[in-house]
Amino acid sequence: MRKYGLLATGLALALWATPAAAETISFDTNGAGAGGQMAATVFDWAPGNSLIIEHSLTSATVLFQANLNVIQAAAGSDFLNGSSGPGSWFTAVAAFDVTLSAGGVFTAIPGSGVLKIYADNERGNNLTGLDFTTDAGAVEILSATILSGGRIFNFTPPAIIAPQQLDQFTSTQGAEPGGDNYPGVQTLSGTGATNVQATVNSFNSAYFLNLVAGTTIAFTNSSQIDPYNQANPSAQFSANGILNGGTAGVGAVGPVNGLGNTIIAQSDANTSFVGVTAVPEPASLTLLGLGLAGSAMARRRQKKNAQA
Numbered sequence: 001m002r003k004y005g006l007l008a009t010g011l012a013l014a015l016w017a018t019p020a021a022a023e024t025i026s027f028d029t030n031g032a033g034a035g036g037q038m039a040a041t042v043f044d045w046a047p048g049n050s051l052i053i054e055h056s057l058t059s060a061t062v063l064f065q066a067n068l069n070v071i072q073a074a075a076g077s078d079f080l081n082g083s084s085g086p087g088s089w090f091t092a093v094a095a096f097d098v099t100l101s102a103g104g105v106f107t108a109i110p111g112s113g114v115l116k117i118y119a120d121n122e123r124g125n126n127l128t129g130l131d132f133t134t135d136a137g138a139v140e141i142l143s144a145t146i147l148s149g150g151r152i153f154n155f156t157p158p159a160i161i162a163p164q165q166l167d168q169f170t171s172t173q174g175a176e177p178g179g180d181n182y183p184g185v186q187t188l189s190g191t192g193a194t195n196v197q198a199t200v201n202s203f204n205s206a207y208f209l210n211l212v213a214g215t216t217i218a219f220t221n222s223s224q225i226d227p228y229n230q231a232n233p234s235a236q237f238s239a240n241g242i243l244n245g246g247t248a249g250v251g252a253v254g255p256v257n258g259l260g261n262t263i264i265a266q267s268d269a270n271t272s273f274v275g276v277t278a279v280p281e282p283a284s285l286t287l288l289g290l291g292l293a294g295s296a297m298a299r300r301r302q303k304k305n306a307q308a
Contacts, residue, residue, distance in 0.1 A: 024074045026209035030084040031119060031141070037209065038079060042072040044270040045092055046081070047230035049126060051237050051249055054261040057100065062113075063237040063247065064094040064267060065132040067124045086121045087139070091132040093118070093241045096146040096196075107150040108196055115198045115217070116241040117142040119207060127176040129234035130245045141207045143241075144198035144217055153192025153224055153265065155258045161189040163256050166264075168229045176232050182250055185233075188258030190226040190265060217271070224265040226257060231266055 023041070030036035048066025055061065068090035071079040082089045096113020098106040119139045124132040131138070163186040172178040200215045236245035254260040 025211065027071065028207050028209055029071070029079050030088050031139075031204065031206040032087070036084050036088070038071065038076070039074040040071045040079075041074050042270050043090075044069045044072060045268070047266055047268045048092075048124075049129070049231065049234040049237070049249065050224060050265050050267040051234075051247075051252075052098075052106075052263050052265075053252075054100070054263075059097065060100055060106065061095070061097050062106070062108075063239065064092070065124065065129065065234065065237060066092050066267065066269070067126075067132075068092070082123060086137070087119050089120045089123050090141075091118045091120065091124045092116070093132050093238050094146070095239060095241050098150065104152050104154060105150060106152075108146050108148055110147055111145055113146045114241045115142075115144040115146060116140055119204075123174050125174070125176060126234055127181055127232040128245070129236035129249055133238045133244050134242055135244050139204065141204040142200065142211075143202045144200045147197045147199055147216070149194070149196030153190060153194075155188040155190040155226070158188055163188055163258075164227055166227050166250070166253075166257050167233050168227045169232050173232070181232060184255065185250060185253065186256045187226045188256065190224070190258060192224040192265070194224070194269075223269070224267045226265050228266040230268065233264055233266070 024039040027038055027040040028036045029038060045066040046069035048064070050062065050064040053061045053063070068081040070081065073079065092115070094113065094115040096115075097109045098112075099109060100106055116133070117140075118133060119141050120131065120135065121137040122131060122135075124130070134140075165180055165183070166185045166187040167180045167182045170178045198217045200211065200213055200217065202213065203211045205211070234249040235251060236249050237247045238245060239247040249264055250257075252260075252262040253264050254262075257264055
């Protein structure tokens with residue numbers, strides 16, 4: 001029977017427990033200690049991509065990737081991605097498993113996946129889906145294990161809003177051409193938000209000057225939408241946060257995104273830091289947040305007008 005998908009599963013990625021107000025962490029934007037140190041409050045990730053791959057009616061895998069937009073400073077100028085030269089282009093990737101339940105809710109399976117941040121010599125390419133992880137020159141600067149979380153993502157039934165072109169991002173962005181790069185692919189209209197927690201396992205102390213392993217990270221302010229209007233949809237994703245691409249993105253969703261078992265969505269998020277202790281840097285307790293955002297999938301057994 002044809003699927004038309006009203007509710008789907010939310011997808012999320014995050015890195016730190018969400019506080020009432022942002023705190024600061026000591027971060028070096030070039031990892032060299034030569035003029036790059038700043039008191040950072042928020043990592044604002046540029047609109048990127050998330051993918052959800054449904055394995056059954058109760059299980060799925062979520063993938064996410066995005067470039068940094070800016071790091072907001074407690075005082076002084078914000079840091080614009082790449083503005084400190086080589087090694088100062090930052091990306092975030094995530095891959096983890098979720099359980100699916102009624103109402104389009106997804107719940108992250110503890111320990112099932114990773115969240116990673118990389119520093120690179122170039123910007124990740126949203127259109128190809130490459131250069132977000134271990135390409136030449138990239139350095140992993142943080143790795144965290146997914147602990148918990150979940151949210152929701154809804155597609156509007158096609159009887160209410162007809163399918164439209166998936167790629168409506170018209171701007172040229174670096175090496176990525178503008179216009180509709182996937183003229184044969186449409187999408188249902190969808191919106192959502194997510195929240196996930198992770199625990200830091202390792203980090204590069206040349207960048208994170210006062211981070212502590214074991215810190216909890218919470219994702220804040222994430223949103224997912226279809227169609228795409230602020231980034232190019234990705235042709236591929238990293239399946240484990242390490243491989244440079246290799247898992248089909250747009251090519252796996254079919255002619256209408258939202259009707260199949262694999263869904264792609266534009267994802268936008270920012271994260272703040274919490275738990276910073278007012279003691280010398282080596283002992284400070286902090287967290288770093290990065291958002292991943294959600295994607296959704298049409299469910300065979302949902303009623304046409306189900307609302308998540």
